[in-house]
Amino acid sequence: MSDTIYMAPLQGYTEYIYRRAYSHFFSGVDVAVSPFIPLAEGFIYSNKHLRDVLPERNRRMKVIPQALGNDPVKFIQLAKRLVEMGYAHMDWNLGCPKGTVTRKKRGSGLLPFPDRIRHILDKMMPGLPLKLSIKTRLGLNSPEEFGDLIEVFNDYPLQCLMIHPRIGSQMYEGDMFLDFLDPLICKIKHDIVFSGDIRDQESFNTLKARYPKVSGWMIGRGILVNPFLPQMLKDPAFEMKDWDTRTKLLHFHEELLCEIRYAYKHEHAVLNKMKDYWSYFARWFVDEGDIFNQLAHHNNLSDFIEDTKYYFEEQALAAFEGRLNRPVKVS
Numbered sequence: 079m080s081d082t083i084y085m086a087p088l089q090g091y092t093e094y095i096y097r098r099a100y101s102h103f104f105s106g107v108d109v110a111v112s113p114f115i116p117l118a119e120g121f122i123y124s125n126k127h128l129r130d131v132l133p134e135r136n137r138r139m140k141v142i143p144q145a146l147g148n149d150p151v152k153f154i155q156l157a158k159r160l161v162e163m164g165y166a167h168m169d170w171n172l173g174c175p176k177g178t179v180t181r182k183k184r185g186s187g188l189l190p191f192p193d194r195i196r197h198i199l200d201k202m203m204p205g206l207p208l209k210l211s212i213k214t215r216l217g218l219n220s221p222e223e224f225g226d227l228i229e230v231f232n233d234y235p236l237q238c239l240m241i242h243p244r245i246g247s248q249m250y251e252g253d254m255f256l257d258f259l260d261p262l263i264c265k266i267k268h269d270i271v272f273s274g275d276i277r278d279q280e281s282f283n284t285l286k287a288r289y290p291k292v293s294g295w296m297i298g299r300g301i302l303v304n305p306f307l308p309q310m311l312k313d314p315a316f317e318m319k320d321w322d323t324r325t326k327l328l329h330f331h332e333e334l335l336c337e338i339r340y341a342y343k344h345e346h347a348v349l350n351k352m353k354d355y356w357s358y359f360a361r362w363f364v365d366e367g368d369i370f371n372q373l374a375h376h377n378n379l380s381d382f383i384e385d386t387k388y389y390f391e392e393q394a395l396a397a398f399e400g401r402l403n404r405p406v407k408v409s
């Protein structure tokens with residue numbers, strides 16, 4: 079069976095707006111995990127919190143809604159609502175590294191407390207009307223936390239375990255703790271989805287050879303930088319041709335801009351959102367540094383868009399110099 083390719087949840091990036099525009103032009107992604115729905119606040123039924131996973135916004139790409147929290151009652155309430163919306167699978171975020179989240183023992187802030195995770199699962203699992211997966215890191219402060227966590231995860235019927243092999247205190251940078259994962263991965267009883275630093279065919283092949291047990295591969299920043307990547311991984315014969323590549327990127331960009339304009343309305347909010355995306359999209363072009371600096375200075379959306387049009391018409395694409403393959407950094 080071929081590997082499943084997941085689009086990673088990237089709060090602020092791989093939301094329905096992006097997923098919808100993406101699915102018009104690119105292939106290879108089998109399923110996306112949504113950026114997390116926070117369960118901290120009271121109104122989990124409001125459309126504001128559920129807007130990213132509303133079925134009418136997700137017709138073109140299969141989605142697994144993800145939730146962030148530590149209250150089993152709220153998880154069950156959300157799960158019931160998701161089932162009404164047609165979902166059969168929900169993911170629990172045990173990886174978010176932000177201080178504001180971890181201090182409240184949510185996301186990776188729960189990882190040093192396996193007994194607490196067990197307690198939450200004991201309360202939550204019997205009432206859940208859908209399948210649960212967990213997206214985790216190896217720990218909050220040390221990858222050594224992972225051994226005890228596996229014992230807890232193994233005791234529950236999870237749909238799969240999604241692993242980003244960093245620890246919370248690293249945020250999204252620095253080496254992944256693959257040496258720690260190596261001896262432990264065979265102890266995991268669940269299907270495994272690997273998430274982290276897949277940015278080209280080579281990094282994918284290296285990870286695949288290292289972890290034959292893994293059946294799903296999740297890509298986040300690698301897709302933002304190279305939206306063709308999932309298709310390239312599935313079809314090694316895939317070739318980028320200058321004109322096709324340029325046209326697809328241009329049309330995708332126009333569609334994304336349309337979606338953002340429709341969703342945000344206020345010009346400044348649209349501009350800021352576009353700037354966020356261009357911290358990754360600038361890498362499509364050879365002169366990425368200059369391009370990003372120039373765009374970052376705009377205070378006016380029309381000027382910003384004029385510049386992006388110019389880049390699509392005039393700038394050399396980085397794809398043909400192997401430059402989409404460099405390590406990706408968080409903006």
Ligand SMILES: Cc1cc2nc3c(=O)[nH]c(=O)nc-3n(C[C@H](O)[C@H](O)[C@H](O)COP(=O)(O)O)c2cc1C
Nearest residue numbers: 086087088089113114213242273274275297298299
């Ligand atoms: C800006 C940003 C936002 C993220 N938001 C989420 C999130 O909402 N839920 C989650 O489980 N992981 C989140 N992640 C982690 C990614 O899903 C992924 O595990 C991580 O970026 C490593 O994969 P990559 O190297 O392919 O990007 C986020 C990462 C970044 C950089």
